[in-house]
Amino acid sequence: MTVERLVAIMARLRDPERGCDWDVAQTWATIAPYTIEEAYEVADAIARDDATDLKDELGDLLLQVVFHSRIAEEAGAFTLDDVVASISEKMERRHPHIFGDAAQSPGWEELKAAERSGKSDASALAGVAAGLPALMRAVKLQKRAARVGFDWPDADGSRVKLHEEIEEVTAATGDEIEDEIGDLLFAAVNWARHLGVDPETALRRGNAKFERRFRAMEAIAGESFPALSLDDKEALWQRVKRG
Known part of the structure; x- marks a missing residue:
């Protein structure tokens, strides 16, 4: 089985005359939420160590890549082959110690910095996608800033900053509160990063723990729980x- 079958299926679904009305009506923007959802479902299958579900969810995620590429091909922008060629070239370029001259190979960060320097936005923060989940994007922004020396030297600095942000939330009023809560969450992400903890994973575990305990309370109390x-x-x- 090859990906060509899936490409042909998507082309048929997108056919203006013989295709599916829903698929034909979609754009990059309208299917973007589904792409994000499928990526999370892949992560969920991995977290549950469920290989069968992972196979299915990876298929759903692959469909999203094919879907976006088909829309692009119809617009004359690029094809799925172009997508594959682009990532293949990038992987070879970023691993010169494997695919090139190891003795002359720059490091990973130097390679990525060189790629950014050739673009219109040469900021150290360039390329951190705005559509990422907020916790994940906060980590990426902080890591990028840290690469150019803008970071606490250890976890103590970020811990103190977290307490400072708590005080600022307490003192805030009106519209200030939302901004200060944002600063507090950003500081919490920073502390987690310094402690070697991925905040997205930690919050997922926290959510699962809360749900498990809440459901256990409901099971004990039965229908009387709300009262x-x-x-x-x-x-x-x-x-x-x-x-």
């Missing part, structure tokens, strides 16, 4: 935390 007092709910929470 319980906050104190009774807290007692249940402590019970399920103890396992």
Whole structure:
């Protein structure tokens, strides 16, 4: 089985006369949310260590690449072959120690910096996609800034900054609160990064833990759970935390 079959299926789905009305109506912008969703579903299958689901989710993600490429081909912008050629060239270019002269190979960061320097935006922050999830984008922005020396030397600096941001949230009023909460979250990401923790993964685990414990409370209390007092709910929470 080759990718050509999938390419042919997408071409048929996008056929203005014989295709699917929904598929024909889509644009890069309208299917972008589905692309993001599929990437998260791949990550979820990996987190659950479910190889069968991972196979299916990777197929769904591949479909998104083919879909975007088909829209581009119809517009005369590029084809799926161009996408494959572009990433192949990039991987070879970024691994000269494997595909080129190891003795003359610059480091990974030097290679990426050289690529950025040839673009109109030469900032150290250039190329960090605005569409990334906020936590993930915060990490990438901080790492880029750190490469040019704008970073705390250790975790203590970021920890102190976090406490500073908490105080600023406490003192904020009105529209200031949202901005200060944003600064607080950014500082929390920075501290996590210095501690070697991926905040996106940590929050996913936190979400899963909360859901597991909340469902356990509901299972214990049954239909009476919503009517319980906050104190009774807290007692249940402590019970399920103890396992």
